Amino acid sequence: MKKNTLRDEKRVVMAKQLWQVLRMNGGNDETSFAKTSYVQKQILSLTKPIKDKAITEMYSKQPPTKAIRIADLGCSSSEKNSLIVIFDLIQTMDNIRRRFKQDPKEYQIYLNDLPGNDFNTLFGSITNFEDRLLEQIGDDFGHCFVNGVPGSFYGRIFPTNTMNFVHSSSSLHWLSQVPENIIENQKRNIYMSRASPPSVLKAYYEQFEKDFLKFLHCRAMEMVDGGKMVLTLLGRHNNQYCYAKESSYLFELLSNVLNDMVSEGNIDEAKLNTFNIAAYTPSPLELEFLVKKEGSFNVNLVHVFQVSWDWNDYKFDSTLDNTSDQYDFTTCMRSVLEPLIIAHFGQEIVDEVFERYREKARVSMAEENNVLTNVAISLTRIPRVRG
Numbered sequence: 001m002k003k004n005t006l007r008d009e010k011r012v013v014m015a016k017q018l019w020q021v022l023r024m025n026g027g028n029d030e031t032s033f034a035k036t037s038y039v040q041k042q043i044l045s046l047t048k049p050i051k052d053k054a055i056t057e058m059y060s061k062q063p064p065t066k067a068i069r070i071a072d073l074g075c076s077s078s079e080k081n082s083l084i085v086i087f088d089l090i091q092t093m094d095n096i097r098r099r100f101k102q103d104p105k106e107y108q109i110y111l112n113d114l115p116g117n118d119f120n121t122l123f124g125s126i127t128n129f130e131d132r133l134l135e136q137i138g139d140d141f142g143h144c145f146v147n148g149v150p151g152s153f154y155g156r157i158f159p160t161n162t163m164n165f166v167h168s169s170s171s172l173h174w175l176s177q178v179p180e181n182i183i184e185n186q187k188r189n190i191y192m193s194r195a196s197p198p199s200v201l202k203a204y205y206e207q208f209e210k211d212f213l214k215f216l217h218c219r220a221m222e223m224v225d226g227g228k229m230v231l232t233l234l235g236r237h238n239n240q241y242c243y244a245k246e247s248s249y250l251f252e253l254l255s256n257v258l259n260d261m262v263s264e265g266n267i268d269e270a271k272l273n274t275f276n277i278a279a280y281t282p283s284p285l286e287l288e289f290l291v292k293k294e295g296s297f298n299v300n301l302v303h304v305f306q307v308s309w310d311w312n313d314y315k316f317d318s319t320l321d322n323t324s325d326q327y328d329f330t331t332c333m334r335s336v337l338e339p340l341i342i343a344h345f346g347q348e349i350v351d352e353v354f355e356r357y358r359e360k361a362r363v364s365m366a367e368e369n370n371v372l373t374n375v376a377i378s379l380t381r382i383p384r385v386r387g
Contacts, residue, residue, distance in 0.1 A: 074171025220296030235375030
């Protein structure tokens with residue numbers, strides 16, 4: 001009994017620590033997520049048809065209602081990501097409303113992320129977002145009320161039977177905690193790799209299964225019957241092996257950097273041995289299996305697609321300074337991983353870590369076409385059994 005109690009206490013500590021440090025870089029400087037999240041924006045662009053189809057079906061099939069509640073889970077701090085999604089969804093629904101000559105709607109928007117997220121930067125852009133709605137849709141579209149919802153989406157965050165549409169992009173591959181009992185099998189590895197034993201791969205999958213089932217269960221309680229959910233996360237094509245270069249190589253490069261610094265005496269080996277990335281990149285079949293296992297949603301569509309690492313492929317935003325070196329893949333990765341590096345190794349090594357990462361990424365890009373594989377899945381809340 002005492003052994004189990006200690007193990008439970010360790011699990012709580014692991015989850016609490018990750019809760020506190022898992023966030024994107026805040027603010028608006030050159031390494032902030034708000035300035036460097038061009039890969040995430042490209043992912044949102046490529047999944048826009050899926051979101052448009054889902055929101056159109058939801059709006060057309062649900063009974064007419066004055067208020068429509070929309071949530072973006074894992075919103076982070078970038079106006080160019082989260083609020084663009086919300087704008088597109090409202091625009092799509094307003095076009096349908098006008099086609100059917102319905103009254104203006106009230107859109108209740110909920111932006112969710114962990115409490116450590118930089119909500120202030122996001123909230124600071126809401127006035128521009130509202131002005132854009134009025135300018136491009138018109139002042140007769142209705143009203144839009146934006147709310148921040150801090151908390152983990154691996155628990156309840158909304159009232160029962162209230163949400164019409166739930167969206168999440170580039171977030172759900174992050175786990176609630178590092179899988180248990182892997183440290184002794186992960187010497188100088190920070191993630192799943194070619195060298196990882198089967199026990200490590202199994203532990204990562206089991207943690208993802210536990211988290212994703214809980215996520216689905218919580219959303220099932222919160223969503224209305226017929227509500228829609230579109231989820232996009234870093235994934236892989238391969239349905240047989242948990243490790244896949246297409247989704248793990250970005251972490252493998254970081255592992256190589258940290259190992260080099262250990263060999264040179266810049267990082268303590270024991271410190272590296274206790275650092276592990278809490279993420280899992282599922283296959284389409286794994287996602288479909290878990291949705292069916294949980295049982296509250298129907299799968300409408302599963303789409304696998306890739307985005308390139310090459311920063312030259314992301315010169316699609318005229319607001320970015322395309323001559324600047326700050327918008328490369330390394331800076332994007334820094335905005336995501338820097339808080340984890342600082343929390344475990346300290347601030348003093350951060351610049352060197354990502355200078356080395358940049359060089360390894362450049363070499364890799366010169367040798368091959370590196371891509372990130374993503375999986376998007378569209379779901380419908382199955383009507384509850386009444387009586």
